[in-house]
Amino acid sequence: MTKSDTNLKRTLRKYTKVVLKFLNEIRGYFDVKEVVSFYMPMIRENQEEKESTVELYQIPEAKAFKKEMKAHPIVKKHLDVHVGTEKGSALLGVWSIFQAFLLHLIRIQRSLIYDGKSFDKSFKDMMKFFRSTTxxxxxxxxxxxxxxxxxxxxxxxxxxxxxxxxxxxxxxxxxxxxxxxxxxxxxxxxxxxxxxxxxxxxxxxxxxxxxxxxxxxxxxxxxxxxxxxxxxxxxxxxxxxxxxxxxxxxxxxxxxxxxxxxxxxxxxxxxxxxSKDDTNRINEILDLLSYCKTDKTLLIPLRRLKFATERKHAIPEDRILDALIAFDSLFGAYNELSYRLSLRIAMFLGESSEDRLKLKNDFVSAYNLRSRIIHGNKPGHVRKVLKKWGLNPQQAADYLEDILRKTVVKYMKLLKRGKTHDNIIQTLEDMILNDASISLL
Structure with missing residues (x-):
């Protein structure tokens, strides 16, 4: 055994008590996932190092250190008592850290720059990191x-x-x-x-x-x-x-x-x-979502948009129902007629009389389609409505989801300008009954 090997073994034994004291002071306050997640980036500074802890324990000094640690009464007591608990995980977590720390010491020794002074500095640096504020x-x-x-x-x-x-x-x-x-x-x-x-x-x-x-x-x-x-x-x-x-x-x-x-x-x-061009658009929407996060009227539309895009085995008919439920939550009440809802949606999004007429007719067709889907009419009846509308099920679902996206963005912009849900609905009613030129903004 070389002099450096002897020094390393002596030093490892010297710091065993420090490690045990450290374990005893902090045991039970965290679990292994937290410990390793936070501290391992510092230990793995050299990403090209391929040595694993399995290889590490083939080194005599490492075997001795591990045996010495596990045999110590404090470690044995707490591991036995708290096995399978958060405290036990905490002990195992810190033990994992010092396994890696030991590997770091072996690297130092193998690179022939090890001596007592450099070891002390490495240990102090690591303890300083443990006590860092950020x-x-x-x-x-x-x-x-x-x-x-x-x-x-x-x-x-x-x-x-x-x-x-x-x-x-x-x-x-x-x-x-x-x-x-x-x-x-x-x-x-x-x-x-x-x-x-x-x-x-x-x-x-x-x-x-x-x-x-x-x-x-x-x-x-x-x-x-x-x-x-x-x-x-x-x-x-x-x-x-x-x-x-x-x-x-x-x-x-x-x-x-x-x-x-x-x-x-x-x-x-x-x-x-x-694409990169989408970043600004998404950041703008993030601002709106942040501002409107306490508005409960948005919960159902956002949830239904999520269902439509994430549901397993999603079929167009389900997506159509999701979109129309979202529109109901924004523009109607449980006893509203679908025709009235169609008028409100048309007034909300349409920029011209032609736009509004098209939107109104489209949503009358959409609500008719929903009724056929929900009440289990024969497939031929659903196809008949779609044919009259000029769309297939996939196109109808895509179209309604696209309208829903535009609606949600405009709705959030109105909320940011100080409007409330009741204000918006009342303005839409005024537009329908009195003057379509009234502005929502």
């Missing part, structure tokens, strides 16, 4: 059924970035969770993702276990708002795998990454095409 974690949400006509990253106002997953990240995620994160029929296709880095200004173990749930719920809420903006901006069936509410970000050293399952029977439908 930490960040990266969240990733997987997207499917999307075409992005540029390799650029597109940044949105809420801090989320649309980017193509790197080959290295795809390989790492496949290694961690297998091929499940890829679409079952398209496992070799490069995936897109929404990515955001969150900065936290409290030490992670002071945040507490519950904070991981709160933070990831906030993340999913932000993603949902962004996807709503995507759906309002243009057509196309974009599908997202949300982050599990128990998972904080992604880390490369374990099996704790998880994304929600969208099933094996997805029928993608029309792909969502995204």
């Amino acid at each position: 930490l960040s974690v990266q969240f990733i949400a997987m997207l499917e059924n999307i075409d992005k006509f540029s390799d650029d990253d597109f940044l949105f106002k809420n801090g989320w970035c649309l980017k193509r997953l790197s080959k290295m990240l795809q390989d790492d995620m496949t290694r961690v969770v297998g091929d499940d994160f890829l679409h079952p029929k398209k496992k070799s296709v490069t995936r897109h993702s929404l990515v955001k880095e969150f900065k936290l200004k409290k030490m992670i173990w002071k945040l507490g276990v519950k904070s991981s749930y709160e933070i990831s719920e906030q993340v999913n809420e932000e993603i949902d708002i962004l996807l709503s903006a995507f759906r309002i901006a243009k057509s196309g069936r974009i599908i997202c795998r949300y982050i599990d509410h128990q998972i904080l970000g992604w880390h490369p050293l374990g099996d704790h990454f998880n994304i929600s399952d969208v099933g094996d029977s997805i029928e993608p439908g029309t792909r969502y095409s995204f």
